[in-house]
């Protein structure tokens with residue numbers, strides 16, 4: 261029987277562990293964990309994600325600071341805010357919501373965040389630590405870290421002998437996900453838009469991870485029977501049946517037909533998405549422990 265992986269439930273378990281860790285740090289070392297979230301512009305989806313992050317940080321007992329900047333913010337103004345947050349000892353994690361408005365360059369901003377406060381795991385120091393297999397010293401990008409927790413729940417921590425295929429090669433997800441799977445001893449293929457016969461490549465996967473941003477692209481005949489399918493896509497498509505102007509969320513995987521072939525599969529919504537915010541909280545409390553000179557818990 262196919263398992264539908266409940267990301268909301270797993271995320272709730274991670275959040276409980278984060279709350280406990282943050283409480284212990286405050287009680288035993290007098291340190292209150294602090295997260296600063298920065299958003300620029302008016303994108304409604306980004307505002308919804310940032311509100312969830314700020315709310316969840318408060319629920320975890322953190323100091324939660326949100327900086328909401330107008331669309332016309334300049335590169336210099338944003339850079340100055342990051343410098344201020346870098347110097348603020350009450351802030352252990354800094355997150356700049358992506359994408360930024362088109363006139364701003366995200367890469368110099370991300371690289372200006374202190375690596376030890378880069379709770380998105382996107383600084384080259386953190387990406388480099390992951391690439392070299394140093395999973396304890398850096399901070400790992402939240403969505404792949406969360407997807408990996410879900411994979412571990414189904415397949416265990418050692419993926420020796422298993423083939424994993426990751427479709428997509430972004431810095432935010434595809435590359436770190438491939439590194440995490442490799443680190444867990446899977447045999448990993450990074451597939452992308454130029455991969456020849458993608459369907460055949462995917463059919464070889466015991467663990468298939470889709471992060472392409474194309475609604476329901478992965479079909480049942482791409483899935484090896486019994487495979488673990490992790491859907492990272494979040495695509496809003498029109499929902500005609502719900503009346504004009506209404507939309508619904510779908511992933512990069514055609515859920516209904518793939519669920520008939522897979523051994524375990526994440527839904528959208530309710531799969532990988534909730535893990536992103538949970539792992540952001542985990543990274544922030546890890547950063548606070550390290551800043552206090554203490555060994556952080558594992559999540």
Ligand SMILES: Nc1nc2c(c(=O)[nH]1)N[C@@H](CN(C=O)c1ccc(C(=O)N[C@@H](CCC(=O)O)C(=O)O)cc1)CN2
Nearest residue numbers: 309356357358359380402403529530531533534536537
């Ligand atoms: N700086 C960053 N920017 C962005 C990241 C990121 O990790 N760091 N990821 C995405 C957006 N994102 C968090 O920022 C995010 C996306 C989706 C979810 C989520 O819980 N999705 C729900 C559905 C939500 C809905 O109804 O719209 C689900 O899948 O169940 C959380 C966070 C881009 N930007």
